[in-house]
Amino acid sequence: MNSIRLRMIALRSAMQQMLRMPLSSLLNTIVIGIAASFPLGLYTLLFNVDSLLGQLPQQNQITIFLKTSATPVDIKQVQTLLRNQPDLAQASLITRDQALQTMKSGTLGAMIDALPENPLPDAFNLTPSTSDPERLQKLVTTISNWPQVESIQHDSDWAKRLAALLDFGRQLTVLLAAALGTALLVIASNAIRMQVLTRNDEIEVSKLIGATNTFIRRPFAYFGLLQGACGGLLAIGCVVLAMHLISPNVNQVASLYAASFALRLPEPLILLAAIAITSLLCWIGALLAVNRHLRQLDHQQG
Numbered sequence: 130m131n132s133i134r135l136r137m138i139a140l141r142s143a144m145q146q147m148l149r150m151p152l153s154s155l156l157n158t159i160v161i162g163i164a165a166s167f168p169l170g171l172y173t174l175l176f177n178v179d180s181l182l183g184q185l186p187q188q189n190q191i192t193i194f195l196k197t198s199a200t201p202v203d204i205k206q207v208q209t210l211l212r213n214q215p216d217l218a219q220a221s222l223i224t225r226d227q228a229l230q231t232m233k234s235g236t237l238g239a240m241i242d243a244l245p246e247n248p249l250p251d252a253f254n255l256t257p258s259t260s261d262p263e264r265l266q267k268l269v270t271t272i273s274n275w276p277q278v279e280s281i282q283h284d285s286d287w288a289k290r291l292a293a294l295l296d297f298g299r300q301l302t303v304l305l306a307a308a309l310g311t312a313l314l315v316i317a318s319n320a321i322r323m324q325v326l327t328r329n330d331e332i333e334v335s336k337l338i339g340a341t342n343t344f345i346r347r348p349f350a351y352f353g354l355l356q357g358a359c360g361g362l363l364a365i366g367c368v369v370l371a372m373h374l375i376s377p378n379v380n381q382v383a384s385l386y387a388a389s390f391a392l393r394l395p396e397p398l399i400l401l402a403a404i405a406i407t408s409l410l411c412w413i414g415a416l417l418a419v420n421r422h423l424r425q426l427d428h429q430q431g
Contacts, residue, residue, distance in 0.1 A: 136347070143351035146324065157320045158356055162363025164313055165407045168306035170368045175298045176395045177379075191255040191283040193272055197225075199251055203277040210275060211253065216268050218258035225249045250279060310410050313360075317353050317414025325349065325422045336426065346419040353415025354408050361404030369394065 147154045195203065204222065211220040228249045255272075257265055265283070273281045325332070335345055372392045379392055394400065 135344070139344075139347035140351050142348040143355055146348065146352055147355060150324075153320075153323075154356065157316065158359045158363060160316055161313060161357065161360030161407065161411065162367060164309045164316070165360055165364035165403065166367035166371075167309055168302055169364050169403050170371060171298065171302045171305060172399070173368055173372070173395055175295065175302065177392050178295065178298075180393075191257065191269065191272075191281065193253045193255065193281045194279050195251045195253075195277050196279045197248070197250050199277050204251055207253065207275065207277050211255070211272075214268060214271070216257055216259045216264050217255055219256040221254045223252045223254060225251050228252065310406070313357075313407065313410040314414040314417070317357065317411035318418040320356070321349050321353055321415040321418040322422070324352070325419060329422075332422070333426065342420075342423050345423065346416065349419045350412055350415050353411040353413075357408035357411030358404055360411065361407035364403060364407065365394075365400055 193207075195207065199207075208220070208222065211217055225247050229247050257268060259265065269281055269283050272278060332345055372394070376392050
């Protein structure tokens, strides 16, 4: 119970210190919030891109051409095999007669009529249910090995580029978070160091009357924790504001693809984690600053 009371005293002291220096505390909180908003904003962007891609119509069409000698039995076998593929959402048969009629209705009609027989094969237009490059390639390889299939047409470069871009975005988020996390440590450490220097006489008196280093550092550590939490909340506010500003443009782009889409924040657990990480980094920065000053005092007194 006595330990809890001491912690409450330290927390109250930290809050009083923030109120005693409102401008300095506000400026430091703004800097922390802006620094934390960059990785959180980039994560939110990737989160929404994943959601948007799930709503856009699939563009990764696959066309398979059967051998010209394929019989109706062969076509039925291929249809059965396609229905058993888990990564296929839809398969549409285009018979050789349908393809011929389509070509006759175009500019090559006269040339087609001059042909002695229909040279076109039966074909299937496939719509995959996945955009994962590895699964698409596995599907294409499986279909191309069927004896009834003459050739297969599929451009998977767009899927590979998209996957590579998203992977790059995730790696950039991690690197940016690491860099700005280090910056937060430095910012918090410098902010607390300034407070420690202004209260140096108070700290020396406390040590002379028997206060332990743990008792002295606790209010500063709580100050860093509170400032980090406020910075994390401000970072979320910055991301919400940015989403509000760009939402009209995002909605306009989504409407071009006949998709209904609205930007949204990540799950509450992610937002709480962002606040917790920011608070933890500022807490560590505060401890580093206080411990350094206390070691210098111990060395001088020793």
